Amino acid sequence: xxxxxxxxxxxxxxxxxxxxxxxxxxxxxxxxxxxxxxxxxxxxxxxxxxxxxxxxxxxxxxxxxxxxxxxxxxxxxxxxxxxxxxxxxxxxxxxxxxxxxxxxxxxxxxxxxxxxxxxxxxxxxxxxxxxxxxxxxxxxxxxxxxxxxxxxxxxxxxxxxxxxxxxxxxxxxxxxxxxxxxxxxxxxxxxxxxxxxxxxxxxxxxxxxxxxxxxxxxxxxxxxxxxxxxxxxxxxxxxxxxxxxxxxxxxxxxxxxxxxxxxxxxxxxxxxxxxxxxxxxxxxxxxxxxxxxxxxxxxxxxxxxxxxxxxxxxxxxxxxxxxxxxxxxxxxxxxxxxxxxxxxxxxxxxxxxxxxxxxxxxxxxxxxxxxxxxxxxxxxxxxxxxxxxxxxxxxxxxxxxxxxxxxxxxxxxxxxxxxxxxxxxxxxxxxxxxxxxxxxxxxxxxxxxxxxxxxxxxxx
Amino acid sequence: xxxxxxxxxxxxxxxxxxxxxxxxxxxxxxxxxxxxxxxxxxxxxxxxxxxxxxxxxxxxxxxxxxxxxxxxxxxxxxxxxxxxxxxxxxxxxxxxxxxxxxxxxxxxxxxxxxxxxxxxxxxxxxxxxxxxxxxxxxxxxxxxxxxxxxxxxxxxxxxxxxxxxxxxxxxxxxxxxxxxxxxxxxxxxxxxxxxxxxxxxxxxxxxxxxxxxxxxxxxxxxxxxxxxxxxxxxxxxxxxxxxxxxxxxxxxxxxxxxxxxxxxxxxxxxxxx
Numbered sequence: 001x002x003x004x005x006x007x008x009x010x011x012x013x014x015x016x017x018x019x020x021x022x023x024x025x026x027x028x029x030x031x032x033x034x035x036x037x038x039x040x041x042x043x044x045x046x047x048x049x050x051x052x053x054x055x056x057x058x059x060x061x062x063x064x065x066x067x068x069x070x071x072x073x074x075x076x077x078x079x080x081x082x083x084x085x086x087x088x089x090x091x092x093x094x095x096x097x098x099x100x101x102x103x104x105x106x107x108x109x110x111x112x113x114x115x116x117x118x119x120x121x122x123x124x125x126x127x128x129x130x131x132x133x134x135x136x137x138x139x140x141x142x143x144x145x146x147x148x149x150x151x152x153x154x155x156x157x158x159x160x161x162x163x164x165x166x167x168x169x170x171x172x173x174x175x176x177x178x179x180x181x182x183x184x185x186x187x188x189x190x191x192x193x194x195x196x197x198x199x200x201x202x203x204x205x206x207x208x209x210x211x212x213x214x215x216x217x218x219x220x221x222x223x224x225x226x227x228x229x230x231x232x233x234x235x236x237x238x239x240x241x242x243x244x245x246x247x248x249x250x251x252x253x254x255x256x257x258x259x260x261x262x263x264x265x266x267x268x269x270x271x272x273x274x275x276x277x278x279x280x281x282x283x284x285x286x287x288x289x290x291x292x293x294x295x296x297x298x299x300x301x302x303x304x305x306x307x308x309x310x311x312x313x314x315x316x317x318x319x320x321x322x323x324x325x326x327x328x329x330x331x332x333x334x335x336x337x338x339x340x341x342x343x344x345x346x347x348x349x350x351x352x353x354x355x356x357x358x359x360x361x362x363x364x365x366x367x368x369x370x371x372x373x374x375x376x377x378x379x380x381x382x383x384x385x386x387x388x389x390x391x392x393x394x395x396x397x398x399x400x401x402x403x404x405x406x407x408x409x410x411x412x413x414x415x416x417x418x419x420x421x422x423x424x425x426x427x428x429x430x431x432x433x434x435x436x437x438x439x440x441x442x443x444x445x446x447x448x449x450x451x452x453x454x455x456x457x458x459x460x
Numbered sequence: 461x462x463x464x465x466x467x468x469x470x471x472x473x474x475x476x477x478x479x480x481x482x483x484x485x486x487x488x489x490x491x492x493x494x495x496x497x498x499x500x501x502x503x504x505x506x507x508x509x510x511x512x513x514x515x516x517x518x519x520x521x522x523x524x525x526x527x528x529x530x531x532x533x534x535x536x537x538x539x540x541x542x543x544x545x546x547x548x549x550x551x552x553x554x555x556x557x558x559x560x561x562x563x564x565x566x567x568x569x570x571x572x573x574x575x576x577x578x579x580x581x582x583x584x585x586x587x588x589x590x591x592x593x594x595x596x597x598x599x600x601x602x603x604x605x606x607x608x609x610x611x612x613x614x615x616x617x618x619x620x621x622x623x624x625x626x627x628x629x630x631x632x633x634x635x636x637x638x639x640x641x642x643x644x645x646x647x648x649x650x651x652x653x654x655x656x657x658x659x660x661x662x663x664x665x666x667x668x669x670x671x672x673x674x675x676x677x678x679x680x681x682x683x684x685x686x687x688x689x690x691x692x693x694x695x696x697x698x699x700x701x702x703x704x705x706x707x708x709x710x711x712x713x714x715x716x717x718x719x720x721x722x723x724x725x726x727x728x729x730x731x732x733x
Contacts, residue, residue, distance in 0.1 A: 029549050165482055166674075172482035178475065179486035333548045368510035368644045369548055369583050374503070397485020397495075397503065404645030406507070409485075414493035444490075449474035 001062075005050035012046035018064050020054075021120075022304040023047035024127045026344050030292045030305045030335035037304075052094030052128055059120040065301045065311075070252045071262055076118050076314045085116025093124045100125065100137045100355075110141045114317075114357035119250070119310035122352040126306070131344065134351040135387040141354040143390065145322045146281020147242065149187055149219045149427040151390060152359050157422040158391035159413045160325070160361070161186035164193050164402035168201055170208055176396050177212065178453050183410035184438050185394035187428035188323055188361065189243060189286060191223040195402055202226055203239045210240035216435070216453065219279075219427035221322070223286050228260060228268040235271045243286040243322060244272040250289075250311030253299030262315070269319050280427070283322035283359075289313070290327045291345050292335025305335060306345065310352040317358045323391060324358040326350070328380075329366040330405055339376030342366060346380045350389055361391035365407040374398065374406065381408055385416040417442065470496050483647055506646040513586035513641070513649040515544060523579060524615045526593035530600060533612035535568050537561030537627070541618040554620035557627070565614070565630045574608035575693065576633035576660070580619035584641030584650060591652040591675055591682070592639050598682040599637075602690035621655050621666070628660025635696055636660040637689060642673065651676045654685065656692045658702040668703035670696075 003014040014020040022036040024047035031037035038044035060080065067073045082089075087109070088096055099105060126134060144152040151158050163176030173192060180186050190209050194202055202224050209222035223243035224231075231244045246265060247258050255261065265285075272284035289312040294300040300308060309326070316324045326349040329342040336342045346362050353360030364380045366372035381392060398409035416422060423429055423442060432438040435453070439445050473487040488499045495503075524534040540556040541547035547554050557565070577599075579592045596613065603610060611631040616623055621640055628636030635658055642651040652675040657664055670692050675685045691710035696702045 033550060033552075163484070165484065169481065172484070175478035175481040176484045176486055178478065179473075179484075182473070182475070334551050337549060368507070368646070368649075369514045373507060395484075396482075397488055397499070399485050399503070399506070399646045401483045401645065401647050404643055404648065406646065409495075411488070411490060411493060411495050414490070418493045444493075447471060447474050454475055 003050045003054070005046040007042065007046050007049060010042075012043060012050070014047055014050060017058065017062050018301075018303050020047055020051055021064065021124060021127070021307050022302075024051045025304045025306055026127070028291075028305065028335070028341045028345065029333060029337040030295055033334055034295050034300060034302070034305070036302060048128055051124060052092060052097075054093050054124070056088060056091050056093060056096055056121050059118050059124065064120055064303050064307065065251055072250060072252050072255070072311055072315055075262060075318060076311065079115075079318065080118060081115035083116070084113060087113060088116070093121075094128060096121070096125050097128045097133065101133060105137065105140060107140050107142055110355070111357070114355065117356060119314040119352065119356060120307060122355045123307040123310040126348045126351055129351070131347050131383070134347040135383060138351040138354045138387040142388070143354060143357055143359045145283040145359045147221045147278040147283055147322050148280060149425040150280060151188060151322065151425050153426065155421070155423055156425060157385060157389060157413075157416070158188035158361070158425050159185040159394040159410075160188040160323070160391055161190045162193070162393050162395045162400065162407070163190065164395075164400055166195060166402050168195050168205060170204065173205065174208065174212070177209070179396055180394050180410055181218070181453060182437055182451065183394070183414065184424065184432055184444060185410045185413055186218070186220050187425040188391035189221050189223050191225055191243075191245075191286070193225045193403055197226065197230070199230065199233060199237070202230060203234055203237065206234060206239045206241055210242075215456070217431070219425075219431050221278075225286070225288070228264060232268060232271045235275060240277070241272065241275065242277055242284070244268045244284055245286045245288070247288045247293070248312050248315050249293045249297070249299070250308035250315070251294050251299050251301060254294035254297045254308070255315075257297035257299060262318075265315075265319055283320055285316075285319045285321035286323045286325070287316045287319075287321050288325045288327055289316070290331050291349070292331040295335065296331065306348055309349055310356070313353045313356045313358045313360070317356055321359060323361055324353055325361045325363055325391075326353070327363040327365065329370060329372060330363060332367055333370040336370070338371035339366070339373070339379070342370070342372055343376060343380045343383065346384060347387065350384055350387055354388075359390045362389055363393045363407055365393070365405055367405045377406070377408060377412075381412055381416055382419070385420050385422060414444065467496065503646070509649045510644040510646055513584040513644040516585050518581040518585040518617050519589060520615050520617050523588060523592055527579070527596060527613050527615070530593065530597050532596070532610070534615055535564055535612050536615045536617070537564055539616060539618045539620070539623055544618070547618040551620055554618055555622035555626075557623065561616070562630065565627065568612055569631055572609075572632040572634070573611040574634050574697070575603065576611040576614065576624075576628045576631045576636045578614045578616055578619075578624045578627050578636060578638040580616045580621070580623060580638055580640040582620065582640035582653070583643045586644070587641035587650040587652040587676065588639070590650050595639060595652065595654070595675060595682050595685055598686035599689055602686065606690075606694065608693075621669075622664070624655065624657060625660045625662050625664045628657065629662060633660060634658070635693055637693065648674070648676060648679070651679060654689055656689065656696060656702050658696045658700065670702050670706055670708065
């Protein structure tokens, strides 16, 4: 079915719902690469205008990706909660934007609504929202998760400590972990992207982090970011796995390119929970996503990349994750060309994830072939922190020497905490104070060369 | 990288000794919550080097001359990407030969050959300027010892990895080795990668290639990289395949010969070629 809008005497026609959604998307290189982007600024506004008049319900009647052929679509539609949807069931997409920004959309109302929203609805309304709308609406939505600490409480922001090393050298990784802990980072997770896929190396890295966490009684969790099947093997071999990682996307075919199915994710969840290693909760999954992954895998079905990204959060929330991370600027300029596109996408991803009930963090990042720099990352970090982002990355000096891209640093986290008075996860903040790394005000304490982390934790 | 402790307001970190374990930017010190000025400038320089590696014009003629000086024929071709901005936005164009490039290759084809070497600017012309000709020089003794028939070396502008498929197919090569400037990192703006593809033809997937990565002064040496490439080439021609079916065991073969080099990591996030 076709959709139309008439603006200033010109009638614009959009041949399908997927076409309407793509043409209504703010400009980005990935949609242009796919050949589905609006070809003029006026066509973009015309599509937004037509989308604003579309009933939200339309997304329940019409799947953007085939129900029969795609298990993600089946997960979304079969899991839809009509009772939760009732408060907004009669609204158009445009009216839903107004509702989200009104006094009616309290934190409690938004939490109750989540099971009634599909990712396509979240994506649709985000296309009508300016950056300030995405920030304000997301800031009203808290998503709280637990493993060894409590992540996502109001007034907090957590940090993933990312101590990658080009050859997985244990001393090198330990050095970066100590640096991060002494800068007050690591409450979201201590998470290593390994260079190796050798089971023995991955097992050693898992034990390295477990030893450190147990020895210093740090209320946090560890993760080696390897394929879910590898994590299951590690668990079967008795490795102390806290979180089970997997990259996921918004279509069945894109997930297949990652070597996963929903059934396999279910197995990963059960394997992770079987160890009972959480002390305050059992959210054991850590997912990463990113706009453009489906197109990159030739699995986008003519749907715009931001809508498919929202569908990935629809996958994520079904597995009650501790953390969901949009690696927004990592995939490259063919999907998000410059700082402006990366900033916009980061705010959209955070809003859509939160609205759907996912504990969304953002890897505020860029590659050296994108038109972006650290100033753009400062802007996005500051905007996301005001929006209540669940967590961000902490990479030594913002320079990941294994993955060859730039993210946010331990210093960046301190900056935004100071600026916006953001606390860490409470259990972790209390540990930092006990360990005399921070003072009662949460700010870094004076440095001591004889700190136990440096003496007992000595490497090499 | 260290902030002099005498600067007002700057707090050094008393764990600079840990730096010997990692190239990561640790123990940077701080002023309040922020980076000391020296670290801000050091980061800016590293980023500038990486940016220039991506955007510096590719000196294809000079690269070709350096390869000719090794006694090899060369042909310069362009991909279908007309400029750098299009190249970055449209990976498909960088994987396709321009019409003139295709015609130039057809004109130079002289029947089947064993090996086609392609030099592609990729995402770091800096890496190609520095390392392509020396690596080929290091590889030549193995090529000659094996008696492989070598096609003219193709130097390709605005080119991505899969362009080697189109080139290898047109040249009728049994095997293609494509040298390419890798996506630059802040601490590695000049890293060269090498992709080996058996029976190159348009449409091959990355799972059908092997990769030797991180070829640069601080990474894999020319000799170690050439050893790995020759090993892969021999095994590929013997087994009739490359990719996931060809596991890198050159380290075992290398034990007696050279310091074991490192094969590129797949990583938990793979950039797209």
